[in-house]
Amino acid sequence: xxxxxxxxxxxxxxxxxxxxxxxxxxxxxxxxxxxxxxxxxxxxxxxxxxxxxxxxxxxxxxxxxxxxxxxxxxxxxxxxxxxxxxxxxxxxxxxxxxxxxxxxxxxxxxxxxxxxxxxxxxxxxxxxxxxxxxxxxxxxxxxxxxxxxxxxxxxxxxxxxxxxxxxxxxxxxxxxxxxxxxxxxxxxxxxxxxxxxxxxxxxxxxxxxxxxxxxxxxxxxxxxxxxxxxxxxxxxxxxxxxxxxxxxxxxxxxxxxxxxxxxxxxxxxxxxxxxxxxxxxxxxxxxxxxxxxxxxxxxxxxxxxxxxxxxxxxxxxxxxxxxxxxxxxxxxxxxxxxxxxxxxxxxxxxxxxxxxxxxxxxxxxxxxxxxxxxxxxxxxxxxxxxxxxxxxxxxxxxxxxxxxxxxxxxxxxxxxxxxxxxxxxxxxxxxxxxxxxxxxxxxxxxxxxxxxxxxxxxx
Numbered sequence: 001x002x003x004x005x006x007x008x009x010x011x012x013x014x015x016x017x018x019x020x021x022x023x024x025x026x027x028x029x030x031x032x033x034x035x036x037x038x039x040x041x042x043x044x045x046x047x048x049x050x051x052x053x054x055x056x057x058x059x060x061x062x063x064x065x066x067x068x069x070x071x072x073x074x075x076x077x078x079x080x081x082x083x084x085x086x087x088x089x090x091x092x093x094x095x096x097x098x099x100x101x102x103x104x105x106x107x108x109x110x111x112x113x114x115x116x117x118x119x120x121x122x123x124x125x126x127x128x129x130x131x132x133x134x135x136x137x138x139x140x141x142x143x144x145x146x147x148x149x150x151x152x153x154x155x156x157x158x159x160x161x162x163x164x165x166x167x168x169x170x171x172x173x174x175x176x177x178x179x180x181x182x183x184x185x186x187x188x189x190x191x192x193x194x195x196x197x198x199x200x201x202x203x204x205x206x207x208x209x210x211x212x213x214x215x216x217x218x219x220x221x222x223x224x225x226x227x228x229x230x231x232x233x234x235x236x237x238x239x240x241x242x243x244x245x246x247x248x249x250x251x252x253x254x255x256x257x258x259x260x261x262x263x264x265x266x267x268x269x270x271x272x273x274x275x276x277x278x279x280x281x282x283x284x285x286x287x288x289x290x291x292x293x294x295x296x297x298x299x300x301x302x303x304x305x306x307x308x309x310x311x312x313x314x315x316x317x318x319x320x321x322x323x324x325x326x327x328x329x330x331x332x333x334x335x336x337x338x339x340x341x342x343x344x345x346x347x348x349x350x351x352x353x354x355x356x357x358x359x360x361x362x363x364x365x366x367x368x369x370x371x372x373x374x375x376x377x378x379x380x381x382x383x384x385x386x387x388x389x390x391x392x393x394x395x396x397x398x399x400x401x402x403x404x405x406x407x408x409x410x411x412x413x414x415x416x417x418x419x420x421x422x423x424x425x426x427x428x429x430x431x432x433x434x435x436x437x438x439x440x441x442x443x444x445x446x447x448x449x450x451x452x453x454x455x456x457x458x459x
Contacts, residue, residue, distance in 0.1 A: 045077040045085075045444065054439050056125070056432045065429070067408050072399045073433050075357070075392040075441045078383055082390045088314055088355040089445045095280060096130050104138070104310055105284045108297060108343075109318035113288025114143065116151035117424065120200065121431025122438075123284040127202045135281025137204045138310075141180045141272045142193070148290065153200035158193045160186050167300055168291040177271075178212060178302035181289040184270040189260040191220070191268060196253040205250035210274035212306065215241035219262040225255040240305060241271070250277065271302070274310065283310070293322040294339035304346050311351040316394075317343070320361040320382075321420065324374035327366070331374040337381035344389060356391035358382045362430075363397055363406040365419035371404055394437050396430070 053059060057070065077085075088103075095101050105126070107119050127135045142156030143149060146164035150156070165172070167181035175183060197203040211222075218236050222245055233246040260266065276283075289296065297303060297319075323336050340358075347354055360379045366372045375397050386393045401408060409415040414426035422430060 045082060054436050056436050065412065067401055069399050069401060072395055074437050075394060077392055078387040079390045084353050084355040084390065085392060087353050091313060095133065099132050099280045102280055103282050103313045105282055105314045106287060106312045107316040107318060108287040110288055110292040110322050111290040111421065112318060113286045114290050115149060116153065116286050117427035118431035118434060119286045120151065120153050121428060122435050124202050125435040126282045126284060127204065133281035134204055134279050136206065136277045136283045137275040138283040138285035139180060139272055139274055141182055142184065145184055146182055154195065154197050156193060156195055160188050160191050162186050166289055167296050168289050176302050177300040179306040180272045180287060181292060181296065181300050185267050187267050191258040193256045203252050204277065205252050206275040206277050207247045207250050208276040209245045209254060210242050212242045212271035214269045215239065218243065219260050219266055220258040220268065221261060223257045227251060227254065240309065291322055294319055294343060298339060298342055304350060307350050312347060312354045314355045315347045316357040316359060318359045320378045321364060324361065324372060324378055325366060328373050331377065333377045333381050336378055337385065341385055344385065356389050357394060358386050358391055359394040360397040363400050363403060365406060368419055373403065376403065399433065
């Protein structure tokens, strides 16, 4: 079955909600003024009115961590409506009801996302929240082969010697970075790469492995050890630079061997893997390189081209920690805003209907000893862009307790000594809150539907 991954949502449909809202408001005029005001407030995306806990975070949490502002743990909108979030809501409800599509979620940032701890918590909860919607893994990169920290939920092994390039450190003219911002390179004639899941509750199977590599003629053939008999098709796209290997069996690991068919010198460059299947649900890809800032991602020349291969339905921006890591006098809020604006535009060029979530960076210290007042300035720029693009904001800075709160989180064992990164426990809490904010948004949309149309929730 071919699942719906992307389609152009007609512009006039984006205003259906506004028309219905106007109709509803005319109907409400026949009610008492008090009832009318209550209902109109419940309809607004800016009036958060649903319950505080969803079971991921519960009331005992506040006893252990009274300094965390759970009342702020929800999506904040700065416009009356959001056509792209309306579309995302519609797609999710259809996905849950009919199990007929896959939705592509992306999340971009720096070291918080390369570690993929709280984002994997989000991925796990999304892929287990609805029965029969396992989704897929999406993009992965062998960070361990690049001699840097790898997410704990999967691993790669190879007997080859690799040169590694990071977009935050290496910018040779001959090297183009893609979506994930890292490249591995080897000149070996025989290359072996093994992948497997580890330390994860969810292990989405895959029947297609896409290998992103050099563009142009590709002098390697592929084999897959004990799974070689399940290979039914191999296709190389020389223009974009990837090879798809299709299987007639679902796998949860692979042992890939590339054998060069030419005696001419050739340096194989690996830009990442995509693990796909034909099952409905959510694909959740994280994009993060230690130390990455907005200029890092904007400088990755193949970013947009590769993103077009699997267009996003939802894109979360958790950028700004590295952009703000400087003295107050050296930070330019306008420069930060312009860069974030440019990256949002890249995503919206790929899919104009993509729902945009802007997350405010966590409170942090500069050089471990100076309060970083730049995060609050970033928050103002983020709010302005959320208003411009009718997107949502998840304010981790406010949830933490704002300026200086990282010290409190550290005293409770939730932040590391650098007062920038979280401990495993801290990331777990962050991931749970992040997922709950998503559930709260869904419930807010359900409540709005019941007010406007009298629909029952179809969760």
